[in-house]
Amino acid sequence: xxxxxxxxxxxxxxxxxxxxxxxxxxxxxxxxxxxxxxxxxxxxxxxxxxxxxxxxxxxxxxxxxxxxxxxxxxxxxxxxxxxxxxxxxxxxxxxxxxxxxxxxxxxxxxxxxxxxxxxxxxxxxxxxxxxxxxxxxxxxxxxxxxxxxxxxxxxxxxxxxxxxxxxxxxxxxxxxxxxxxxxxxxxxxxxxxxxxxxxxxxxxxxxxxxxxxxxxxxxxxxxxxxxxxxxxxxxxxxxxxxxxxxxxxxxxxxxxxxxxxxxxxxxxxxxxxxxxxxxxxxxxxxxxxxxxxxxxxxxxxxxxxxxxxxxxxxxxxxxxxxxxxxxxxxxxxxxxx
Amino acid sequence: xxxxxxxxxxxxxxxxxxxxxxxxxxxxxxxxxxxxxxxxxxxxxxxxxxxxxxxxxxxxxxxxxxxxxxxxxxxxxxxxxxxxxxxxxxxxxxxxxxxxxxxxxxxxxxxxxxxxxxxxxxxxxxxxxxxxxxxxxxxxxxxxxxxxxxxxxxxxxxxxxxxxxxxxxxxxxxxxxxxxxxxxxxxxxxxxxxxxxxxxxxxxxxxxxxxxxxxxxxxxxxxxxxxxxxxxxxxxxxxxxxxxxxxxxxxxxxxxxxxxxxxxxxxxxxxxxxxxxxxxxxxxxxxxxxxxxxxxxxxxxxxxxxxxxxxxxxxxxxxxxxxxxxxxxxxxxxxxxxxxxxxxxxxxxxxxxxxxxxxxxxxxxxxxxxxxxxxxxxxxxxxxxxxxxxxxxxxxxxxxxxxxxxxxxxxxxxxxxxxxxxxxxxxxxxxxxxxxxxxxxxxxxxxxxxxxxxxxxxxxxxxxxxxxxxxxxxxxxxxxxxxxxxxxxxxxxxxxxxxxxxxxxxxxxxxxxxxxxxxxxxxxxxxxxxxxxxxxxxxxxxxxxxxxxxxxx
Numbered sequence: 001x002x003x004x005x006x007x008x009x010x011x012x013x014x015x016x017x018x019x020x021x022x023x024x025x026x027x028x029x030x031x032x033x034x035x036x037x038x039x040x041x042x043x044x045x046x047x048x049x050x051x052x053x054x055x056x057x058x059x060x061x062x063x064x065x066x067x068x069x070x071x072x073x074x075x076x077x078x079x080x081x082x083x084x085x086x087x088x089x090x091x092x093x094x095x096x097x098x099x100x101x102x103x104x105x106x107x108x109x110x111x112x113x114x115x116x117x118x119x120x121x122x123x124x125x126x127x128x129x130x131x132x133x134x135x136x137x138x139x140x141x142x143x144x145x146x147x148x149x150x151x152x153x154x155x156x157x158x159x160x161x162x163x164x165x166x167x168x169x170x171x172x173x174x175x176x177x178x179x180x181x182x183x184x185x186x187x188x189x190x191x192x193x194x195x196x197x198x199x200x201x202x203x204x205x206x207x208x209x210x211x212x213x214x215x216x217x218x219x220x221x222x223x224x225x226x227x228x229x230x231x232x233x234x235x236x237x238x239x240x241x242x243x244x245x246x247x248x249x250x251x252x253x254x255x256x257x258x259x260x261x262x263x264x265x266x267x268x269x270x271x272x273x274x275x276x277x278x279x280x281x282x283x284x285x286x287x288x289x290x291x292x293x294x295x296x297x298x299x300x301x302x303x304x305x306x307x308x309x310x311x312x313x314x315x316x317x318x319x320x321x322x323x324x325x326x327x328x329x330x331x332x333x334x335x336x337x
Numbered sequence: 338x339x340x341x342x343x344x345x346x347x348x349x350x351x352x353x354x355x356x357x358x359x360x361x362x363x364x365x366x367x368x369x370x371x372x373x374x375x376x377x378x379x380x381x382x383x384x385x386x387x388x389x390x391x392x393x394x395x396x397x398x399x400x401x402x403x404x405x406x407x408x409x410x411x412x413x414x415x416x417x418x419x420x421x422x423x424x425x426x427x428x429x430x431x432x433x434x435x436x437x438x439x440x441x442x443x444x445x446x447x448x449x450x451x452x453x454x455x456x457x458x459x460x461x462x463x464x465x466x467x468x469x470x471x472x473x474x475x476x477x478x479x480x481x482x483x484x485x486x487x488x489x490x491x492x493x494x495x496x497x498x499x500x501x502x503x504x505x506x507x508x509x510x511x512x513x514x515x516x517x518x519x520x521x522x523x524x525x526x527x528x529x530x531x532x533x534x535x536x537x538x539x540x541x542x543x544x545x546x547x548x549x550x551x552x553x554x555x556x557x558x559x560x561x562x563x564x565x566x567x568x569x570x571x572x573x574x575x576x577x578x579x580x581x582x583x584x585x586x587x588x589x590x591x592x593x594x595x596x597x598x599x600x601x602x603x604x605x606x607x608x609x610x611x612x613x614x615x616x617x618x619x620x621x622x623x624x625x626x627x628x629x630x631x632x633x634x635x636x637x638x639x640x641x642x643x644x645x646x647x648x649x650x651x652x653x654x655x656x657x658x659x660x661x662x663x664x665x666x667x668x669x670x671x672x673x674x675x676x677x678x679x680x681x682x683x684x685x686x687x688x689x690x691x692x693x694x695x696x697x698x699x700x701x702x703x704x705x706x707x708x709x710x711x712x713x714x715x716x717x718x719x720x721x722x723x724x725x726x727x728x729x730x731x732x733x734x735x736x737x738x739x740x741x742x743x744x745x746x747x748x749x750x751x752x753x754x755x756x757x758x759x760x761x762x763x764x765x766x767x768x769x770x771x772x773x774x775x776x777x778x779x780x781x782x783x784x785x786x787x788x789x790x791x792x793x794x795x796x797x798x799x800x801x802x803x804x805x806x807x808x809x810x811x812x813x814x815x816x817x818x819x820x821x822x823x824x825x826x827x828x829x830x831x832x833x834x835x836x837x838x839x840x841x842x843x844x845x846x847x848x849x850x851x852x853x854x855x856x857x858x859x860x861x862x863x864x865x866x867x868x869x870x871x872x873x874x875x876x877x878x879x880x881x882x883x884x885x886x887x888x889x890x
Contacts, residue, residue: 120596120602122600122601123601123602123603123604123623123624123625124624124625126624126625127625129625130625248823248824251819251823252816252819252820252823255815255816255819256816259812259815259816262808262812264625266805267625267626267627267636268624268625268636269636270547270627270634270636270638270797270799272805272808273538274398274399275391275396275398275399275426275427276399277392277399280388280389280391280392280427281392283388284385284388284389284392287381287384287385287388288381288382288385290381291378291381291382291385293823294374294377294378294381295374295378297374298374298375298378300375301374301375301378309378309382316385324392328392328393
């Protein structure tokens with residue numbers, strides 16, 4: 001069973017790499033065949049990861065967060081699932097699939113390096129509150145990380161839109177930044193460009209692309225390579241609004257996760273908060289995303305400022321998971337590698 | 338063209354500015370800046386950054402050994418860090434001041450918002466004044482054959498069924514309806530809950546007491562006061578809020594179950610709590626399952642070995658009882674001592690090292706100067722695990738001065754003025770055989786008899802009657818209020834029903850959404866249809882039904 005689980009994990013990892021290539025292929029060549037290939041690869045990989053998770057749970061007899069390998073598996077499983085069923089199916093964000101699949105594949109590669117044989121939990125880790133706590137934190141972390149990826153893409157895209165004078169009306173301009181390049185002669189084309197902003201297809205990206213080709217004719221705009229990929233991202237506004245919705249959904253989950261952790265701490269050690277490094281970092285993550293939610297409603301912070309906060313929050317989640325587990329000891333450190 | 342702008346109007350809710358006379362404006366500017374969202378965001382970022390420091394620099398409360406190591410490795414910086422409070426970031430005055438300032442800024446923001454919110458709620462319960470109503474001509478209107486009263490009650494019934502809060506109707510047939518007020522209410526509650534949380538933390542810190550009870554299997558312990566505890570600490574107000582009850586804890590049984598690899602799978606204390614000879618509770622205490630009674634909680638914290646021995650000198654029993662041992666870590670053994678200051682001649686000290694699951698292995702010197710390193714075939718004793726399959730006790734006798742006039746450890750001997758005079762092995766009666774007995778004869782006519790292998794249990798006893806319920810309440814309020822704060826969206830309707838005598842009445846209404854305007858368009862359309870139906874389905878009047886045209890003055 002353990003071997004089945006490990007083999008499925010590797011298969012899922014390989015499929016995620018294929019999906020990464022597929023999604024980028026879709027973005028570059030705009031062919032629906034690539035999209036179908038990528039979606040099938042990601043979906044199959046997701047099913048393999050499910051098999052890996054079930055196998056692991058069967059062997060170890062506890063929820064899949066006894067060590068970093070198991071936790072990585074659970075986090076990427078939730079993240080890819082959310083992308084497939086919410087991001088792609090509901091919000092029509094297939095263009096960002098490459099970034100999500102790549103993130104999952106990278107995290108899982110690191111997880112594979114940190115592989116640990118299935119083992120039993122020590123007494124302090126056997127508690128229903130702990131199971132509940134880790135489950136919430138895991139789901140919350142996956143979603144917040146997903147939101148952070150979207151916001152980082154937003155930052156790239158919003159800059160691109162500004163450079164190409166395609167700023168959408170809701171983009172943040174209150175911070176006083178002037179677009180660095182604004183071709184006056186193309187101003188008339190802008191509305192039709194934005195009109196193509198429909199979920200689920202590449203119409204807007206194609207329009208943007210043709211726009212930038214025209215400009216390239218003027219010899220005014222930068223290189224094709226990166227801006228080609230960036231051009232095909234969903235519009236900055238859609239990235240931002242999807243990220244906001246996901247983070248808004250994840251924030252209470254993270255909050256409850258921290259509360260459940262405090263309850264467990266009270267039962268296991270007799271104190272509900274002790275500023276242990278893991279606790280401190282979950283507090284830091286919470287504070288940063290709280291700042292993000294406030295920033296979303298504040299002039300001068302909405303848009304770029306808020307997005308930067310979300311990206312910092314996503315980084316804090318990764319630090320909380322990797323740096324704290326591997327280098328900083330604490331009461332949580334016995335979860336170990 | 339409509340684009341989803343889910344939160345464009347949110348900031349309106351956060352920037353409630355009271356109508357102050359212009360004279361006070363100068364003073365107000367600083368005040369307003371203080372409670373602006375920008376300040377709050379900046380403070381949150383500062384809190385996050387400062388907290389990082391506390392997770393990187395070792396902290397006294399979570400890893401004291403690392404602090405000592407740092408202090409010895411970097412003398413100067415250690416001293417500086419200590420002075421500034423970097424080893425106790427989360428209790429340092431500047432950290433608490435920072436959190437205090439964040440709370441103050443929150444308070445500065447919350448007070449006017451709460452006042453405005455309460456005013457708005459009471460406005461909704463009152464009779465609206467005619468002058469406060471925005472002009473509704475040019476908004477949605479329809480005529481009905483019903484009389485004004487009939488139409489009014491039909492519409493009010495309809496809205497009430499759909500969870501709208503309604504004001505009363507004034508003399509000219511006007512009333513207000515509102516939904517989603519819990520966005521602001523939830524947001525306010527959420528922020529207020531942090532004051533409750535701060536209070537809970539303060540209560541816990543100032544009123545709790547906490548200490549460890551070390552109880553050997555089959556013995557009792559009395560919760561009398563700090564002298565009976567190990568590692569006791571209490572808040573300044575603890576004697577007033579969490580008094581020592583003086584109950585007795587009897588450890589009837591202590592059980593450890595081991596896995597195949599020798600690591601503990603579970604450990605359980607079976608305890609009886611007695612007060613004045615009367616039994617209060619009998620229960621198992623284990624990790625993650627504390628015992629709670631009368632405002633006190635008992636946690637399973639740790640355990641160790643406490644073999645029962647009988648020491649006699651020249652046939653006379655000089656010590657009989659358990660020897661509480663510390664885990665020495667050396668080859669997996671535990672270590673304890675028996676001090677015999679009244680021994681005939683020089684003072685005597687016995688050092689007992691217990692190997693619960695012993696095995697002889699070839700000696701491996703950690704120190705090259707160790708003489709045994711050159712000895713061929715030298716053996717060493719190790720314990721394979723904590724599971725007592727083959728227990729062995731190495732008893733070493735020392736003679737000389739125990740130096741009992743100085744502070745002493747109960748787990749070890751001060752060997753400065755002692756010399757080793759003999760060493761013997763022994764085991765417990767159940768494991769004894771012809772090679773290894775349960776009694777060791779040592780120089781000076783001292784004999785040590787191993788009676789029974791028992792354990793002690795470390796139970797943490799904590800009194801925190803008020804802090805925990807307060808914290809639980811704060812956390813519940815915070816979580817429950819977070820959902821409406823994020824997801825509810827407030828919208829308001831103004832409705833005016835004018836009596837037109839015999840021809841019935843005219844219904845005029847308009848509305849506004851304060852958040853999620855994208856959702857309000859369809860909702861308003863739907864309400865319009867429902868109102869038309871409820872009022873008797875007559876022709877709609879003027880066309881434009883836009884929420885944008887009607888904003889409250």
